[in-house]
Amino acid sequence: MVTGGAKRLGRAIVLALARAGADVVVHCRGSAAEARSLVRELRGLGRRAWVLQADLADSAQAEALFAQACRKAGGVDILVNSASIFPKGRLDGLEPADLERDIRINALAPFVLARALARTGREGCVVNLLDSRITDYDAEHAAYHLSKRLLATLTRMMALEYAPGLRVNAVAPGLVLPPAGEDEGYLERLKDSNPLRRHGEAEDVADAVVFLARSAFVTGQTIFVDGGRHMRGAVYG
Numbered sequence: 001m002v003t004g005g006a007k008r009l010g011r012a013i014v015l016a017l018a019r020a021g022a023d024v025v026v027h028c029r030g031s032a033a034e035a036r037s038l039v040r041e042l043r044g045l046g047r048r049a050w051v052l053q054a055d056l057a058d059s060a061q062a063e064a065l066f067a068q069a070c071r072k073a074g075g076v077d078i079l080v081n082s083a084s085i086f087p088k089g090r091l092d093g094l095e096p097a098d099l100e101r102d103i104r105i106n107a108l109a110p111f112v113l114a115r116a117l118a119r120t121g122r123e124g125c126v127v128n129l130l131d132s133r134i135t136d137y138d139a140e141h142a143a144y145h146l147s148k149r150l151l152a153t154l155t156r157m158m159a160l161e162y163a164p165g166l167r168v169n170a171v172a173p174g175l176v177l178p179p180a181g182e183d184e185g186y187l188e189r190l191k192d193s194n195p196l197r198r199h200g201e202a203e204d205v206a207d208a209v210v211f212l213a214r215s216a217f218v219t220g221q222t223i224f225v226d227g228g229r230h231m232r233g234a235v236y237g
């Protein structure tokens with residue numbers, strides 16, 4: 001199952017997993033039409049595929065989503081937590097309710113879903129989508145930064161607590177797709193901010209997810225797919 005799988009990086013991850021042989025539950029919230037079209041594409045590749053909708057700000061919906069995915073697919077082996085929100089806002093203007101919403105969607109939902117997978121007693125793996133900026137400080141997205149840092153810590157905790165049944169890893173993308181409201185010019189402007197002086201493609205992120213899904217002896221690992229930006233140690237904004 002891939003959360004937030006209808007569009008953008010989630011979609012690329014869904015396609016890469018399907019091409020590697022997985023049947024896929026595509027989770028979405030608002031992008032049901034895109035998810036249904038993707039599921040048709042997956043069936044064209046010979047895979048079984050389903051669309052499930054849930055608002056991951058609500059833990060009860062996250063629990064119900066997991067149960068429904070198990071009923072539809074007969075079980076979940078690989079969980080990719082890609083759904084996320086990326087609101088702008090500095091620490092000074094941060095309202096507790098905004099921070100709470102970011103944490104619910106970006107960190108607690110991945111935890112609730114991974115815990116549900118662990119409780120099945122099945123062997124499996126989880127890949128959490130982080131962000132390469134967790135190594136420094138993204139001052140312009142304070143709530144997002146805190147929520148991704150929390151998810152990074154949860155990744156390590158779950159890797160320890162849920163072994164040997166579950167492997168829990170993460171992928172931390174850097175400059176790959178422009179955020180909402182920005183176009184390709186955003187990637188061009190920022191590409192020199194990383195040592196490789198280019199931006200990545202959605203497929204670069206998807207390849208790392210597939211690698212982790214396949215790697216039976218890897219857990220608690222984070223792969224930075226960011227052209228080396230995490231080594232710069234910059235403060236953004």
Ligand SMILES: NC(=O)c1ccc[n+]([C@@H]2O[C@H](COP(=O)([O-])OP(=O)(O)OC[C@H]3O[C@@H](n4cnc5c(N)ncnc54)[C@H](OP(=O)(O)O)[C@@H]3O)[C@@H](O)[C@H]2O)c1
Pocket residue numbers: 003004005006007008009010027028029030031032054055056057081082083084085086105129130131132172173174175176177178
């Ligand atoms: N894009 C990048 O270059 C980049 C860089 C660094 C890190 N990342 C991380 O990589 C992951 C994927 O990135 P992305 O740019 O593809 O993400 P995105 O487009 O910002 O969001 C992915 C999906 O999250 C879903 N979502 C948002 N709020 C939700 C909620 N309350 N309940 C359920 N689903 C919700 C949305 O689904 P619907 O459309 O169905 O509503 C959305 O399509 C994210 O975790 C992001 O933080 C991305």
